[in-house]
Amino acid sequence: MPMIRSRIGIVLAAACLALAAAVVDGVLYSPVAAQAGAVPGTTPLLTATPPSLATPQPAANTAAVAGASYVGSRACQRCHAAMYERWSHTRMANTITDPKVNPRVVLGDFSTPNPLVTFKLEDVAFVYGTKWKQRYFIRKGNDYYPANAQWDVTNRVWRPYFLQPNTEWWVSHYPAAAGDNSTRPTGALCDGCHSTNFDVKTKQATEWNVGCERCHGPGSAHAAKPSRTNIIDPSRLDYVSANDTCIQCHSQGQPLSNPIAGQMHDWPVGFHMGAKLSDFWKLEEHHLGEQSYTHYAEGTARKNRMQGNDFVQSAMYTKGVTCASCHDVHGTAYNADLIKPAQQLCLTCHGPNSPNGPRGTTIEAHTKHQAASRGSDCVECHMPKIEPTIANINVRSHTFKFITPAMSATYKIANPCVGCHTSQTNEWATAQLKNWTGVSPWRMQ
Numbered sequence: 001m002p003m004i005r006s007r008i009g010i011v012l013a014a015a016c017l018a019l020a021a022a023v024v025d026g027v028l029y030s031p032v033a034a035q036a037g038a039v040p041g042t043t044p045l046l047t048a049t050p051p052s053l054a055t056p057q058p059a060a061n062t063a064a065v066a067g068a069s070y071v072g073s074r075a076c077q078r079c080h081a082a083m084y085e086r087w088s089h090t091r092m093a094n095t096i097t098d099p100k101v102n103p104r105v106v107l108g109d110f111s112t113p114n115p116l117v118t119f120k121l122e123d124v125a126f127v128y129g130t131k132w133k134q135r136y137f138i139r140k141g142n143d144y145y146p147a148n149a150q151w152d153v154t155n156r157v158w159r160p161y162f163l164q165p166n167t168e169w170w171v172s173h174y175p176a177a178a179g180d181n182s183t184r185p186t187g188a189l190c191d192g193c194h195s196t197n198f199d200v201k202t203k204q205a206t207e208w209n210v211g212c213e214r215c216h217g218p219g220s221a222h223a224a225k226p227s228r229t230n231i232i233d234p235s236r237l238d239y240v241s242a243n244d245t246c247i248q249c250h251s252q253g254q255p256l257s258n259p260i261a262g263q264m265h266d267w268p269v270g271f272h273m274g275a276k277l278s279d280f281w282k283l284e285e286h287h288l289g290e291q292s293y294t295h296y297a298e299g300t301a302r303k304n305r306m307q308g309n310d311f312v313q314s315a316m317y318t319k320g321v322t323c324a325s326c327h328d329v330h331g332t333a334y335n336a337d338l339i340k341p342a343q344q345l346c347l348t349c350h351g352p353n354s355p356n357g358p359r360g361t362t363i364e365a366h367t368k369h370q371a372a373s374r375g376s377d378c379v380e381c382h383m384p385k386i387e388p389t390i391a392n393i394n395v396r397s398h399t400f401k402f403i404t405p406a407m408s409a410t411y412k413i414a415n416p417c418v419g420c421h422t423s424q425t426n427e428w429a430t431a432q433l434k435n436w437t438g439v440s441p442w443r444m445q
Contacts (some may be wrong), residue, residue: 192267251308
């Protein structure tokens, strides 16, 4: 663990030297604010503009953070200018965007009539998401409600957005007419994770985005007198608490206490950094052999935003690896804010004949595929894209285990072998694996 923490500290310090503008997944992150209107197919310009707070705001929903107040991310900029600049162009910093402030964030085609789209762009108070899908929140009273259509960013088409019965656990608590989200408020179901210090009573947040204090805790004391002792640094926490920094939102679960303020909530109400997540939140249950809306029968997540549910099952987690061992949420030039390109990152700890694996004198000896081929790419076999996010678009699993063709036959979960060799069967793949040398036959069952 000391070695892991040291490496994380070095990575975070070095990352401060990153450029303010970078191309990530083909999206330009630029500090120049966009003035043009939405053009379908163009890339969003992500430029967070956190509010300046005249008065520090108390921690909402809990008394767990005694004596500390929220001051907003702008207060961090004075001392952490380079890191703030990188962060301000990340998707974390731009989770929720007012399209009137930044019109270029809008990706959906509002210029062409579509029967799915029963709302107008001028009705949209907030835009959510820019990578896989984009949703549109409409204000009603003191809360917001998702529109009935969402934009598929990859396929560039409109798709319905409405959760059917027997999907998410909360759906039965918010009955709605088919295709109508006007009874499903984002305050109870979304906003706690899309903001910093969201108050369930006032429906207001210190910051409408994942700001600095979301991960570092309320910063009033630190802003007044900077010290390591009066701010939370996740990289200095034990591995459970460090990972919970991310798991609080990147997981599927339920609050331990519900309803809260008269509503059923779908995020860990009351949790702030410095508290214990398991005192507020439980991960979605899974029973081996049963496939559900959230899980494949063998336990891997079956939908997006369940990286935490996956990760806590992994050998990586039990060995003390943290999310920050691979990701820097302050922003990098690599996909998913990885600290290195994915293959380089894996090989940092998993070189040939490493005690951590793989077994073999070369990577090709381990993968039985040619160098630089898809079959020799670590994530293709250990993080396959099998978790649906929208339509035909899947995201990568985070259990890091190799799903064998035999497991597919038993648990009806996709495996990376036939995911790549699409014309072949599980039986063919199983036969191929049995002929591999240097691989335990017991792990192929």
